[in-house]
Amino acid sequence: MTIRPALKSGITIHRNESRNEVRIGSRWRQYSLPLQWCGVGTQALLGLLDGKFTFSELATTTGLESSAIESFVSELRSHDFVDLHRTPVAYLRRYNPELGRIEEVSDLDQVASDVAIETALKRIEIECDAATFTPGDIDGGRTSLLNRRSFQIVIFGHGKIVNALVGVLSASGFSKLSVINRVGTKDSSLKILESDIAGGYVTRSHFGQTRRIIVDEIRNHSLLFVEPKTQVHNPDLIISIGTPSPDSVQRWMAENTRHLLVDIPSSAEVRIGPLVTPGKSPCFRCVQLCEETGWQREQTLETNSALALTVAGAIALDVIALSDRKISAYHSTSHIHTVRDYTAPQIQHWSQHHACGCAWEG
Numbered sequence: 001m002t003i004r005p006a007l008k009s010g011i012t013i014h015r016n017e018s019r020n021e022v023r024i025g026s027r028w029r030q031y032s033l034p035l036q037w038c039g040v041g042t043q044a045l046l047g048l049l050d051g052k053f054t055f056s057e058l059a060t061t062t063g064l065e066s067s068a069i070e071s072f073v074s075e076l077r078s079h080d081f082v083d084l085h086r087t088p089v090a091y092l093r094r095y096n097p098e099l100g101r102i103e104e105v106s107d108l109d110q111v112a113s114d115v116a117i118e119t120a121l122k123r124i125e126i127e128c129d130a131a132t133f134t135p136g137d138i139d140g141g142r143t144s145l146l147n148r149r150s151f152q153i154v155i156f157g158h159g160k161i162v163n164a165l166v167g168v169l170s171a172s173g174f175s176k177l178s179v180i181n182r183v184g185t186k187d188s189s190l191k192i193l194e195s196d197i198a199g200g201y202v203t204r205s206h207f208g209q210t211r212r213i214i215v216d217e218i219r220n221h222s223l224l225f226v227e228p229k230t231q232v233h234n235p236d237l238i239i240s241i242g243t244p245s246p247d248s249v250q251r252w253m254a255e256n257t258r259h260l261l262v263d264i265p266s267s268a269e270v271r272i273g274p275l276v277t278p279g280k281s282p283c284f285r286c287v288q289l290c291e292e293t294g295w296q297r298e299q300t301l302e303t304n305s306a307l308a309l310t311v312a313g314a315i316a317l318d319v320i321a322l323s324d325r326k327i328s329a330y331h332s333t334s335h336i337h338t339v340r341d342y343t344a345p346q347i348q349h350w351s352q353h354h355a356c357g358c359a360w361e362g
């Protein structure tokens with residue numbers, strides 16, 4: 001593929017004569033370049049990086065050697081300020097009059113004057129712009145975003161955090177998402193409860209309605225990529241909100257499914273993590289063995305509204321990091337969010353417990 005370098009969206013360039021430099025970057029992340037690059041004005045060179053010119057065309061236009069252009073782009077790339085190609089977004093179905101049939105649009109950017117496509121692209125671009133500055137990104141965050149469409153997530157539990165997570169993950173591009181609330185047929189949580197309200201999608205008007213239907217509604221009304229709901233069989237990640245049942249933990253470990261543990265011991269405290277990679281990192285039982293049993297609870301409580309939204313946001317950002325970059329803040333680590341010290345989560349590190357046996361079982 002021919003490379004046509006383009007400065008990333010949202011990059012600002014500021015020439016500072018007194019300091020003999022050109023500053024490039026975002027509001028709070030900047031980098032300094034010399035005023036001249038191999039004898040050509042840096043600012044003029046930056047102005048040519050708009051995705052229209054190849055390396056050789058840039059060399060011809062500026063009179064520089066190709067190697068000088070390449071080193072300039074490579075310098076920008078090392079700071080994640082430049083894109084090297086444009087990834088098309090295939091999405092939405094449209095009637096193609098030439099072929100006389102409905103087909104999926106293979107490249108949203110190429111469709112003009114279609115309100116539905118413009119609206120979809122606007123949302124997609126905001127999410128892409130948030131992913132574009134992650135290390136190594138070279139296509140405006142699009143590959144990262146498109147990968148989220150196939151990243152499969154199952155959320156276990158119910159309540160404020162689950163409701164908010166379903167909304168924010170769907171809006172962030174995760175389409176393959178399902179929620180399991182494994183309770184008895186008479187359990188009150190099969191319906192929406194007063195404790196579900198946190199200022200998000202669920203309101204007083206939903207009281208008593210079937211939870212499964214409302215959770216599906218949250219997903220359908222928020223999805224970035226509108227796709228029919230499918231059964232998730234091999235999740236890339238399970239998010240367990242509240243104390244998981246022993247059966248569930250055993251199954252996740254046996255099936256080698258990565259799972260994030262979220263513990264809610266009171267309305268004012270939530271612990272996110274650890275993220276368990278079965279056999280390779282500390283598991284639910286390792287954590288239990290390390291902690292005093294007198295403080296462990298079987299019951300999952302509901303958290304206050306502000307904390308629920310904070311926690312859902314923190315989890316969603318980590319799911320994005322896991323899907324986009326294969327990293328997580330919760331590998332062998334927990335963050336305890338509390339109302340009392342809300343600005344600084346307390347961090348715990350875990351190791352596999354010698355009495356657990358998950359290391360050799362895995």
Ligand SMILES: [Zn+2]
Pocket residue numbers: 282283284285286287352353356357358359
């Ligand atoms: Zn273990």
